[in-house]
Structures are given as structure tokens and as C-alpha cells.
Amino acid sequence: MRFRDRADAGGRLAGQLDHYRGHSDVVVLAVPRGGVPVARVVADRLELPMDLLLVRKLGVPGHEELAMGAIADGDIVLNWDVANHVPEHEIERVIRQEQEELERRNAAYGRTPLEVRDKTVIVVDDGLATGASMRAAVQALRLRGPSKIVVAVPTAPEYTSRAFTRIVDEVVCVTTPDPFGAVGQAYKDFSQVSDEEVRKLLAAGPLH
Structure with missing residues (x-):
């Protein structure tokens, strides 16, 4: 399976997260920059607020x-x-x-962090390879006291996806190619996302 672009991937990912639609105690956090277009679609389809989780x-x-x-x-x-x-x-x-x-x-990005204490947090990126950045994101997020952490990505290797099932409450991954080359290979368009695009995507929907 290959995604047209990150928006297409977000739509397919949202389809596997539909059980969270409209829940008042659920928020979506995007890992910039590539995760933001994916998360924007997920947040909009599920009628949830979205913010960023900055990780490098x-x-x-x-x-x-x-x-x-x-x-x-x-x-x-x-x-x-x-x-x-x-x-x-x-x-x-x-x-x-x-x-x-x-x-x-x-x-x-001119952002004010979203309150996540006692909430279910869906952390979205455009894919995982080794998962090092996402592990750091999850560890940082735990300090903010969420009740549940969900890692949601369009693509990852099976072993990385499986590893995350041991450190978060739920893992949602649309496709696990074998062999796994790189995240970008799952996309027809894997153009770099700019800071300006991130700002526009943040402004495109409600930030609560």
C-alpha cells in the first residue's frame, strides 16, 4: 500500500481511529513537521482538538x-x-x-500547549523507522499526566510497531511493509513540510 500524500495517509489513519470520534477527553498531538498534515486530517475527521508535540x-x-x-x-x-x-x-x-x-x-509556531492531563492523547507522525523520536515524545508526554497514550502512524516496520505496544496503551498503524526501507517509500508524494505549512495547518482548525 502506498499513500498519495500525507493527507491521504491521515484519512486512512482516521478510519482506524473512529472509535475516538468526538470524545471530549481525547486530543491529537502532531510530531512536526511531517506528522502535522497527517494529524490535521485525523483531528478534523474525528472532531478533536490538535496541537504539536515538539521532538527532534x-x-x-x-x-x-x-x-x-x-x-x-x-x-x-x-x-x-x-x-x-x-x-x-x-x-x-x-x-x-x-x-x-x-x-x-x-x-x-506561536503555540500554547494543549492541556493533556487526564486525557487520552493520540500522538501522530507520518511514520516510524527506528522509533527513537517517538519514544522521546512518549516519555516527555508521560510527565504531563495523560490517562492514555495512543501512537498512531500510517506506516512502520512490524518490529517497531510491536515494540511500542509494550510502552504505550494502544498502537494504530495502517501498513507495516516487509521489508521496510524508509518512511518515504510508503508515499507517492513525500515533500518536505515547511514551518509555514505547519502554521497554516494549525490555524486551519480549532486549537482548544
Whole structure:
């Protein structure tokens, strides 16, 4: 299965989340930037409020595609199997760099965080590969006291999807290709999402 674009993926994902439609104690949090177009459709179809959950991958210097961890809302999660091979000063430099980017995005999007305490939170991204960023997002989110966390993505490898069933309350994944190459391979259009698009999508629906 390939999705036309992120909006198409959001529609298919919403179809598997219909049991949450219109519930007053449910909110949707999008992982920017790629998760925002997916989450906008999910939130609109399910008549739910949407906000962002800001998270950044911590890439290994010189091999940035390899995650040594992630940072979300100030909470840092390190994958020590990878991070143990990186000098401590380099880890600290990357953390500072990504923290600055999170702060820049927070300011750029002009958002006030949605209240999630005692609510069911559906965390949406455009897909998972290793899941490092999403693990950081979930860990940061737990500190805010939600009653239930649902990870919802259009595509992920089976092993990553299965791993999340052990750390969150529910995992919803539309397709688990085998073999799994990359998230973008599940999309015909996987264009980069800009900060301006994120702002427009946030403004397109109710932010409660």
C-alpha cells in the first residue's frame, strides 16, 4: 500500500481511529513537521482538538541519519548502544543544537500547549523507522499526566510497531511493509513540510 500524500495517509489513519470520534477527553498531538498534515486530517475527521508535540532526533555527528537519541519538550532520551560510541562533548553539542531548534520552532509556531492531563492523547507522525523520536515524545508526554497514550502512524516496520505496544496503551498503524526501507517509500508524494505549512495547518482548525 502506498499513500498519495500525507493527507491521504491521515484519512486512512482516521478510519482506524473512529472509535475516538468526538470524545471530549481525547486530543491529537502532531510530531512536526511531517506528522502535522497527517494529524490535521485525523483531528478534523474525528472532531478533536490538535496541537504539536515538539521532538527532534539527536543524530550522530557525521552520520546524522543514525539516531543516538531524541529530545522532546526538554526531555532527553539516549540510545546508549549508539551514544556510547560518541564523545560526550559531541553529544552535548548536538543536544544544545537541537534544543535551540526546538525553541525556534516553538516561537515560530506561536503555540500554547494543549492541556493533556487526564486525557487520552493520540500522538501522530507520518511514520516510524527506528522509533527513537517517538519514544522521546512518549516519555516527555508521560510527565504531563495523560490517562492514555495512543501512537498512531500510517506506516512502520512490524518490529517497531510491536515494540511500542509494550510502552504505550494502544498502537494504530495502517501498513507495516516487509521489508521496510524508509518512511518515504510508503508515499507517492513525500515533500518536505515547511514551518509555514505547519502554521497554516494549525490555524486551519480549532486549537482548544
